[in-house]
Amino acid sequence: MTKIEEIAKGVLAGNRRSIARAITIIENNTPEAQKLISLIYSHIGKAHIIGLTGPSGSGKSTLIEKIVREYRRRGKTVGVVAVDPTSPFTGGAFLGDRIRMQELSTDEGVFIRSMATRNYPGGIAKATKDAAKILDAAGKDIVIVETVGAGQSEVEIIKVAQTVVVIHAPGLGDEIQAIKAGLMEIADIFVINKADRENADKAVMDIQAILQLNNKEKTWETPILKTVALTGEGVPQLVEKLEEHRQFLKKEIEHKKSLLKAEAELIEAIKEKAATSIIEELRKEGKFEELLHQIQENEIDPASAAEKLLRGKFKKVVSNA
Amino acid sequence: MQGTRKIRVLIAKPGLDSHDRGAKVVARALRDAGMEVIYTGLRQTPEQIAETALQEDVDVIGLSILSGAHKALFPRIMKLLKQKGLTDVMVFAGGIIPEEDIPELKKLGIKGIFGPGTPTETIIQFMLENVPERT
Numbered sequence: 001m002t003k004i005e006e007i008a009k010g011v012l013a014g015n016r017r018s019i020a021r022a023i024t025i026i027e028n029n030t031p032e033a034q035k036l037i038s039l040i041y042s043h044i045g046k047a048h049i050i051g052l053t054g055p056s057g058s059g060k061s062t063l064i065e066k067i068v069r070e071y072r073r074r075g076k077t078v079g080v081v082a083v084d085p086t087s088p089f090t091g092g093a094f095l096g097d098r099i100r101m102q103e104l105s106t107d108e109g110v111f112i113r114s115m116a117t118r119n120y121p122g123g124i125a126k127a128t129k130d131a132a133k134i135l136d137a138a139g140k141d142i143v144i145v146e147t148v149g150a151g152q153s154e155v156e157i158i159k160v161a162q163t164v165v166v167i168h169a170p171g172l173g174d175e176i177q178a179i180k181a182g183l184m185e186i187a188d189i190f191v192i193n194k195a196d197r198e199n200a201d202k203a204v205m206d207i208q209a210i211l212q213l214n215n216k217e218k219t220w221e222t223p224i225l226k227t228v229a230l231t232g233e234g235v236p237q238l239v240e241k242l243e244e245h246r247q248f249l250k251k252e253i254e255h256k257k258s259l260l261k262a263e264a265e266l267i268e269a270i271k272e273k274a275a276t277s278i279i280e281e282l283r284k285e286g287k288f289e290e291l292l293h294q295i296q297e298n299e300i301d302p303a304s305a306a307e308k309l310l311r312g313k314f315k316k317v318v319s320n321a
Numbered sequence: 322m323q324g325t326r327k328i329r330v331l332i333a334k335p336g337l338d339s340h341d342r343g344a345k346v347v348a349r350a351l352r353d354a355g356m357e358v359i360y361t362g363l364r365q366t367p368e369q370i371a372e373t374a375l376q377e378d379v380d381v382i383g384l385s386i387l388s389g390a391h392k393a394l395f396p397r398i399m400k401l402l403k404q405k406g407l408t409d410v411m412v413f414a415g416g417i418i419p420e421e422d423i424p425e426l427k428k429l430g431i432k433g434i435f436g437p438g439t440p441t442e443t444i445i446q447f448m449l450e451n452v453p454e455r456t
Contacts, residue, residue, distance in 0.1 A: 016375055016376060017375060017405065017406055019376075020375055020376050020377065020378035021378055023378065024329075024378045027327075028326045028327075086357075087352065087353075090352065090353045090354070090355050091327070091355040092327075092351065092352035092353060092354060092355045092356050092357060092358070093352060093357045093358070094348060094349065094352045094358050094360065095357060095358060095359045095360070096359075096360050098359060098360075098361065098362075098373070099360060099361065099362035100362075102361055102362055102365065102369055102373070105369050105372045105373050105376070106366075106368050106369055106372055111376055112373075112376055113376055113377060114357075114359050114377060116327070116357050118327070
């Protein structure tokens, strides 16, 4: 058995060291990463993957700790992937989400992993998704992915999670209205944490107003829940809602959506491999250098140059699908 | 697509002391040197530290302790790491550790001990030279 086969076997048996090693392989995106995923792929699909996102200061990690405890009370096992940003200048990261969850680290039914965004070309979505798949294959009933609350990535989380929870808290400085539109649209459940604060009810009303404006043909009505993560108030109700959403997902209509999702994933994978192989070949041709200079001199635009190169290889060149 | 390997470091505070300014200074320096730093927070048990190191698959563990309990806690931590199969992790320590205790700690397998005032560059250099190779 090769090392990768051993690790895959360990993951499927729920061995924590194997799980940890497997996630590292995914993070480092070594050539074996793909082999690893292919070895566990037929075992995924049982876990409920929940994404939780929101601005810093909203109490995400504290809330997750309470959510995990509630699931544990119900006899479920949980994996948590906590994502923090990599510094674009130094390439390093301070991963501190775990601090609030440390009491759970010795619970055998809980596995917590901190991941840095690492400025992956495609965003953190792919690596985080694969890490969630590993926890799924390892037998975790629930996988919670926590992401940073600023920028593009919290909208990317929809590619990772089946249920998206957006969390906010009153008095954070940024107005509720400033929440990115994309975030409002992807939320399956909205949570106002620190609901013991004065303006919590106003925050709920503000969210309600925006959600009503966004009212497309939605089969699932996004609820707004109030929690106080520090005391655990509102958490059992939140977990009930999560379970409700899970049941909703199992219905046929969502099955169709996941087929579309699979198509999108396949196309993405094809694009990635095709692009790399084709570009490599085209570089070797003399015309490539020539066209580079022409682009530099503004004699031709890049899209036309690309078409010239590709026409030599393909009968028909289509533009962006 | 090329892979990216990063050095993952666990900065842990075993025992009951509540002073983590030094630990945070080191954590930030390591981050600025391009490493991924997981910080446990205060008052960690040896079990919590060893299990965290396992789940996070770290390359290095830095133990920060100012309470004088290193002689009680460090052997337990090293034993747990061994039990969990984490024999290829480099462990270093910092804080208030008397010089006469250092040989004993080194015998436990702790590779470096850095007292207060050690320049962060020294620690970074040490780590880059001693971080174990991963296959």
